């Protein structure tokens with residue numbers, strides 16, 4: 001995608017969030033302008049005091065009112081500086097919070113399936129670094145821009161009243177300063193974009209490296225990985241230096257030209273004083289205001305690279321926001337009626353992006369209270385079917401009915417409350433056992449007792465009672481410190497904790513030893529009893545224990561029926577399980 005439209009989108013994203021900064025931003029801008037404007041009476045009073053002392057022989061008593069006013073202006077400027085800083089911080093915090101909320105809401109609507117194609121590290125960097133990078137834009141750049149729009153005009157008007165010829169020199173110097181200000185933006189824009197692309201890639205790579213540490217060690221690839229990270233960090237350093245170089249160079253040129261313009265004013269004032277065309281008071285006033293005329297533009301030049309960086313970061317945010325979530329019909333949130341849940345798929349089709357359909361014309365029914373096993377070779381579409389039921393994705397065609405009502409009509413979050421889901425590799429958070437089982441749901445006073453009950457139902461109470469701290473024992477991120485069996489039991493307890501009428505299980509007994517499997521199988525049978533259950537079955541035993549089987553092949557329903565009926569039919573299922581059956585027969 002070309003850079004320009006993105007820059008406009010990034011600019012409008014930042015602009016849209018300006019409204020969120022609200023009154024604080026307006027106050028920051030106002031305080032900045034007022035602080036700069038206070039320089040005008042200050043210059044007037046100071047030149048008055050000096051000319052009266054030097055040429056009028058005024059004593060301290062005569063100067064007292066002027067000096068008091070000068071002191072008052074110094075205090076006022078200090079107060080305005082403080083107010084500008086404070087309100088600038090508040091404005092930036094509000095705008096960033098709004099941006100962060102917008103991003104989080106978008107990430108939530110996208111859901112895990114649509115986010116799967118994106119490196120987690122990159123996503124984290126967008127949610128944290130990119131949002132943080134917009135801080136100087138609101139805190140410093142926007143107030144500086146307001147000051148540079150208002151102050152030169154105020155200064156110019158004051159100088160015009162005092163000496164219009166000097167005002168003309170001010171005006172001549174202004175376009176040069178503005179030209180360099182615009183040039184400063186050009187190079188920095190591209191360099192900032194490169195720097196951000198690199199930072200996100202580095203973030204993604206680092207997280208990958210940390211998560212894949214065991215594999216890197218096992219395959220002796222850690223040294224190569226370290227070299228790769230070092231290489232990427234070096235490239236990022238170079239890009240960051242390029243941005244700074246451009247920023248410093250353009251600031252230098254801007255400083256040089258404004259210094260030249262001020263010198264020009266000084267020469268003009270000097271000669272006109274010499275020729276007696278100007279009185280000392282006015283001359284000094286004009287001279288004192290010359291730097292003030294260019295100061296806002298110089299300040300804006302210094303903040304411009306902050307703006308470019310914020311814009312480059314916003315481009316990455318826009319790219320994430322551009323990933324479209326499915327358009328959900330705007331229907332009122334309702335709850336699936338009844339205690340039990342029946343399911344009906346009608347000609348459901350779904351394809352990932354522009355790929356071939358992962359599910360095509362899928363139709364089947366699951367009666368309330370039935371346990372149905374989903375069977376099929378790898379890539380048949382089983383997980384996609386679960387993702388549809390979990391509302392991480394929506395069907396491209398066809399519909400899913402729950403108790404005869406369209407699933408699409410339910411609020412996804414409300415609907416998920418009706419599901420107990422046990423994935424193949426459950427994720428555990430860096431928290432204690434209670435937090436990991438209750439998952440923040442209605443954690444009332446009796447949470448401990450309810451977690452203990454759920455653990456008992458999952459035959460896991462003894463496992464966790466052994467841990468130091470019992471239910472308050474900390475579980476490392478992603479279940480570090482738990483064996484495969486313990487992790488599955490904990491996930492089962494999680495499912496028991498939620499009294500949901502629909503159970504979705506992704507072969508929870510895969511990769512377990514026979515004894516643990518048998519234990520867990522019993523727990524699962526209890527979990528499914530009286531509820532509607534869909535189980536992705538990789539093992540023969542799981543398929544056999546289901547009331548009915550649905551066999552998926554190449555995204556289509558190949559056959560359905562009981563284990564025995566499907567074996568007798570000699571179709572896809574019979575061919576799939578033939579090796580397992582042969583093994584079972586030959587086993588002692």
Ligand SMILES: Nc1ncnc2c1ncn2[C@@H]1O[C@H](COP(=O)(O)OP(=O)(O)OP(=O)(O)O)[C@@H](O)[C@H]1O
Pocket residue numbers: 113116117352353355358376377378379380381382383384385
């Ligand atoms: N996030 C994704 N993006 C693009 N294609 C995907 C994605 N997830 C799955 N697919 C594709 O969709 C098809 C169905 O995949 P799915 O994961 O549903 O199969 P599965 O039956 O669950 O396989 P397995 O038993 O190996 O988990 C496959 O061709 C797969 O490559």
